[in-house]
Amino acid sequence: MIEALRKHRGDGRCYERRPDITAILLDLEGLSQERLVYRAQIRLKTDPQYLPSECLLHLIRKSKRDNSNQLFETLFRILMARVESAATLRSEIYRLPTGKMAITTFGIKVRDHVVDRFLARLIADRNGYDERLDYFEINFAHAIASLRSTAKAKAASEEKRYQPLAANDDEEVSAEVEKAAGAFDPFDTTKIDDGNYRFRLFAAIKKLPEKERHVVALLFKEYPIESNDPDKPSICKILGCVEKTVRNRRDRAFEKLKAALSEEQIDA
Structure with missing residues (x-):
C-alpha cells in the first residue's frame, strides 16, 4: 500500500500525487530491490521503464520504513545526481581554452544552494518526516525550480553587495x-x-x-x-x-x- 502524503493545502486537503505517478508506484509494488535499482538507473526518459524523480524520492523515503539501507544508498546517489543536474544553470556553463567544461562562480553558488537545501530536507525526513518533501513527490521539477529561483536571487544579491556595478559609462x-x-x-x-x-x-x-x-x-x-x-x-x-x-x-x-x-x- 502506498502511504499517503501528510502535508495539507490551504483549504485543509492533503497533498495528493498525480495519477500517473501513483500508477507507476503501484506497478513497483512487489518488485525486488535488484529490479528497482535497474529501473532507477535508466536515464532515457522515453524508455517505458524510466522512473520519474517523484517515484525515486518515494522509494527513498519508503526505504526508511523498510529498513533497507543498501537500497537507500543506491537510490540516493541516483537522485542526488539528478538534483545536481537540475540545479545547474546551463547558461553558467562555459568551455575553457583547454576544451574542458566549467561553471561560473555564480552557477556554483546556485547549484550548491539547491543541493544543500534539498539534502537538508532529505536528512530531516530520514530522521522523522519532513512535510516539505511532499510537494517534491507531486511535482519534483517545479519544486527544484522553486529552490533554484531562491538560490539565484540570493546569489545575485550577494554579487550586488560585494561587487557593485558601475553606473558611469566611462x-x-x-x-x-x-x-x-x-x-x-x-x-x-x-x-x-x-x-x-x-x-x-x-x-x-x-x-x-x-x-x-x-x-x-x-x-x-x-x-x-x-x-x-x-x-x-x-x-x-x-x-x-x-x-x-x-x-x-x-x-x-x-x-x-x-x-x-x-x-x-x-x-x-
Missing part, C-alpha cells in the same frame, strides 16, 4: 560582468532561429535602458564597435561615443540579457 565594469559578457552571445546562431528564444530575447532587449538598447540593436545589425575605415560606419561613430563607453554599455546589456534568458528547462 567607469570600468566589474571583472565579473566583463567575463560574463565575453562568454555570452545573445545572437548565437544555434539559438536565434528558435522562435521561442527569439521572442524572449527581443522582449528582454526592449526592457534595457535606452543607451544599452541602442548598442545591442546595432550589434544585432552586425555593425562593428570601431572601424579604422573612415568610410565604414561603426557603433562608436553612429552613437558618438568612444570605444570604452560602447563596450561598457554592451557588457551591462549582455549581463542583463543573460539573466533574463537564464531559466532553462529542468531535467529532473
